[in-house]
Amino acid sequence: MNILALDLGTSSVRGLVLDADTQPMPGALARRKVSLAIGDDGTGTLVGPGYLACLLECLDELSEGGHLHEVGLVAVSAQWHSVVPLDAAGEPLGPVLTWLDTRPAPLPSARGPADAEDFHQRTGTWWHRSYWSVRLPWVRERSGARVARFAGLPEFVLGELLDEAPMSISQASGTGLLDLSTLTWDEEALALAGAGADVLPALAPLDWQGRLRPEYAKRWPALAEARWSAPVGDGGASNVGSGCVDESRAAVTVGTSAAVRLMQRVPAGAQLPYLPQRLWRYRVDHDHVVTGAAYSSGGNLFAWANRELRLPSGAELDAALALVPAGGGLPTDPRFGGDRPPGLAPAGTGQLRGLSFGTTAVDILAGLMQGLCELVAEDLTVLESTVDRQVEVVLGGGAVAASVWWRQAFATALAPRSVSHQRNPEIGATGAALVALGRFGEAVELADIGRMDDSVPPTTTGQ
Secondary structure, eight states, rough: EEEEEEEEEEEEEEEEOOOOSEEEEEEEHHHHHHHEETTTTSSSSHHHHHHHHHHHHOOOHHHHTTTTTEEEEEEEOOOSSOOOEEOOTBBSOOOOEOTTOOOOOOTTTTTOOSSHHHHHHHHOSSTTTTTTHHHHHHHHOOSSSSSOEEOOOOHHHHHHHHHHHOOOOOHHHHHTTTTTTTTEOOHHHHHHHHHGGGGOOOBBBOOOOOBBHHHHHSGGGTTTOOEOOEEEEHHHHHHHHHHOOTTEEEEEEEEESEEEEEEEOOOOOSSSOOTTTTTTEESSSSSSSEEEEESSSSSSHHHHHHSSSSOOOHHHHHHHHSOOOOOOOOEEEETTOOOEEEEOOTTTEEESSSSTOEEEEEEHHHHHHHHHHHHHEEEHHHHHHHHHHOEEEEEHHHHHHHHHHHHHHHHHHTSOOEEEEEEOOOOOHHHHHHHHHHHHGGGHHOEEEEETOOOOOOOSTTT
């Protein structure tokens, strides 16, 4: 049986076909860039129907290439925290707010949790602009029509394709409205959001599986009998795809954004480990949690520098970066997109310091990448305090897979820890497939982990 793995990301939609060992099938990769609206006011939105169209194009391409034959399972990795208001017919009343949007704020009359620390321990989140407890009232206030219900991007997209699309426990944990132990909506969080369960997606039961609607089964007959698994939050999926599935290994993932995370087995109903104030915690599935910190900057730092600074490309850029020692570059604050929770710094907080007439574009790029390394190093120390040990680190994601210099800079910043890297840039999609198969124990063995001096190209065909 082959697996179709979908990655519903922020900057692109991707679909790839994996074999029974979750290894990429040759040439079976389709990708579409999506249009992300970003503004100096903190806007970070997507257009739901346009996003859906990109996913349909990916599936059409894979179908036309004959890659969907023998697919029996569809696994989905999807961005956390997104929200879109819907009318009674399920049509969007506005754009999809992504994790990148920093505009939502508590309404003037709003009051936060009665006990902020208890709220943080229960939900793994804060009363913060990134979560639905603040986002839903803000979106409702700005909507020009009555909001019938709310959905995340995965539920909106899959709701079009499947017979039903409940919200997975993993995605629900990213809303900040879920009690991580009972796996039910948290009553205080719902009150803060001004929402009852009737305006939220239904929660997917443990063994939920979806099926294509008849019109799409006709469009892609090879998927007519395939079962669809509940979407996994992209951070949790990336940990699994990186082989970081227990307390001994932390994943540092750099895609569009970046994060450092540690995964633990904590079944539903079990007591959750203490959560330090500066860290969040979400669910991977009913049996596992992931704890960590995230950053608004990652590969988008390189994208900005490449667009604005006229960087050299290819081997020329690699050679220029090689002249900058790991840990070098300009002093910078890489928070161009503001803070992820619990921080409140707005978009536009980034800084470049120490500029001179001798400063080059490559110096600026190196400084930005090094700045992210330093943020990760600080939070990894806090994360290690939750397990009382020094952990190994696995770097993953397309941005670090493509940059030897960035990998070396991370190794320097995270020393004396053992640091390696996952060479497959599609760790989110691969991890979602492993979660859907329940093969956590094989994640380490299947991970394509290389040495820090390994310059072998990424293993995923087409990258």
